[in-house]
Amino acid sequence: MSKTKENIFDISLFKRLFEYTKPYKTVFYGVLISVLIIAGLSIATPKLLQIAIDDNIKALQEEGFLYLIILMIVLLLLQTVFQFFFQFYAAWLGQNIVQDVRVLLFNHMLKFKMKYYDNSSVGTLITRAVTDMERIADIFGQGLFMIMRDLMVMLVISVFMIYTNFKLSVIVFVTMPIVMYATKIFQRYMKKAFEEVRTEVSNLNSFVQERVTGMKILQLFTRENTEYKNFKVINERHKKGWLKTILYNSIFFPIADFLSAITSGLVVYFGGLMVVVSGTASEGDLFMFIMMIPQLFRPLRQIADKFNTLQMGMVAAKRVLKVIDTTSQIDDTGTIEASHFKGAIAFKNVHFSYVENEEVLKGISLDVKAGETIAIVGSTGAGKSTIINLLNRFYEINSGIISIDNVDIKTVTLASLRSQIAVVLQDVFLFADTIMANITLNHPDITENQVIQAAKDIGIHEFISSLPNGYHYNVKERGAMLSSGQRQLISFLRAYVTNPSILILDEATSSVDSYSEQLIQNATDKITKGRTSIVIAHRLATIKQADKIIVMDAGEIVEQGTHNELLKKKNGYYRNLYEVQFLKADVA
Secondary structure: OHHHHHHHOOHHHHHHHHHHHHHHHHHHHHHHHHHHHHHHHOOHHHHHHHHHHHHHHOOOOOOOHHHHHHHHHHHHHHHHHHHHHHHHHHHHHHHHHHHHHHHHHHHHHHOEOHHHHHOOOHHHHHHHHOHHHHHHHHHHHHHHHHHHHHHHHHHHHHHHHHHHOHHHHHHHHOOHHHHHHHHHHHHHHHHHHHHHHHHHHHHHHHHHHHHHHOHHHHHHOOOHHHHHHHHHHHHHHHHHHHHHHHHHHHHHHHHHHHHHHHHHHHHHHHHHHHHHHHOOOOHHHHHHHHHHHHHHHHHHHHHHHHHHHHHHHHHHHHHHHHHHOOOOEOOOOOOEOOOOOOOOEEEEEEEEOOEOOEOOEEEEEEEEOOOOEEEEEEOOOOOHHHHHHHHOOOOOOOEEEEEEOOEEHHHEOHHHHHHOEEEEOOOOOOOOOEHHHHHHOOOOOOOHHHHHHHHHHOOOHHHHHOOOOHHHOEOOHHHOOOOHHHHHHHHHHHHHOOOOOEEEEEOOOOOOOHHHHHHHHHHHHHHOOOOEEEEEOOOHHHHHHOOEEEEEEOOEEEEEEOHHHHHOOOOOHHHHHHHHHHHHHHHO
16 A cells, blocks of 8 residues: 555655745745635635524624625635636746756757667757656646645634534545545556656657658658658557546546535425524525535545646656656866867777667777877778767766877867867768858857858858858748758858867768869868867768878778878778779779
């Protein structure tokens, strides 16, 4: 039994949530005080009605009757004011707590390792940060405080009933155990139902988000009908989850209303006998009890209803806090603030695996001199991009040392390390914002004049100026208003304007047209001058000009040297690669 209670009311989770109320103690205690006042006022109107019936209406006495009516109106107005205060500030408290938790969650997510995102659904994380957060707000605005108010009202009315007329109170309380037992069963089943609902909501969000993002692929491969059928299955599960909650509500609430009506009937019958036969109750008592029965049963019914909200909020809070409790951050214990790197890079016997026991890099060792431009080539899956990911510390290595200027990068703060390394990726991501915002990423130290000058330096100012609104042209979601080549140019400018110590081009020219490639090639010549550069590319021109070419295969370095040196190796890996992939381009 204790296990069941623990499942329904997670005390540790409640305590955790209450920690977030500390900055709002004044409002929190103000809401609690309003709960007590509302509970006290709940018996005022029935009591005044009882006095009016016994002392005025029954006795045909006008004196004091108007005073009672005025007092009743004043108390009702006062109750309305406190109800407003209670409901507004309970919801206000919930929204402020959610604001704090959402900021905490997002800040936490910003620091996750890339491995966490590799294994997590984007739709699920969006659900945690948006939908689940609103359910947490309901814990305070629509759940917990409402339940506290209703319980307090029930307690005050019950004590007042017993104090006023014990026998009539016993009649009222006869059906209460049945309602309370039904409520307990209802709560248990609703918790399971809401856990199922939250899971299906998350699955639905993930499915829709991924399909909308990949709509072009679905249409290219004519998968519309298949995905339509898959969506119907997921949506059906979502509907069934909600129908369970509707079913439980449909069973419980009519039962509660029926028992309330039965109780009123019993009070009318036995209370009438007490008034007429034994004289142990007055007409005022009878009317007062009839008026208080709905006030006693309605809160109990509302508690069950609000418990639904509370349960959904608790399930959501458990999911959100699980993300907050996830320790998937890169260990940022470095103390060195790197203001500038000379750019000497060294990998010493570096082993790494994305998946345990499946090594991607198998003891890599390489040296890059400051100001040197190296190219890394190899077949898909050889580990080229992994080297870039490790240099930026997006992942932790299994063993070995990666150093810049003879300093282990683990001893350098993450922010300063990454601020000195600029990366241009093959798959360019642009936000639904202006070109200027996508270039500066709202960095306060990068001015518009600097961006314009940088664009002129690398020869793309004319292209940007030709767009509507120029640098303030909104590229829409993921840069949909630009071609792949134009997006690549924007990405290149974004890297250049930061004036990095180390430049990385990861397949940066693989998906651009000849004109854009020429622009990027010209910019590359300028930006790499006197700066350490690592180029992962299939384009012959870039590789030929590199100071050194690193050839990788299956996570190992198999060859290294200049373009001409590697071509002299008979049956060499690079020579074979060149002859297969680059010969036509070279002839052209």
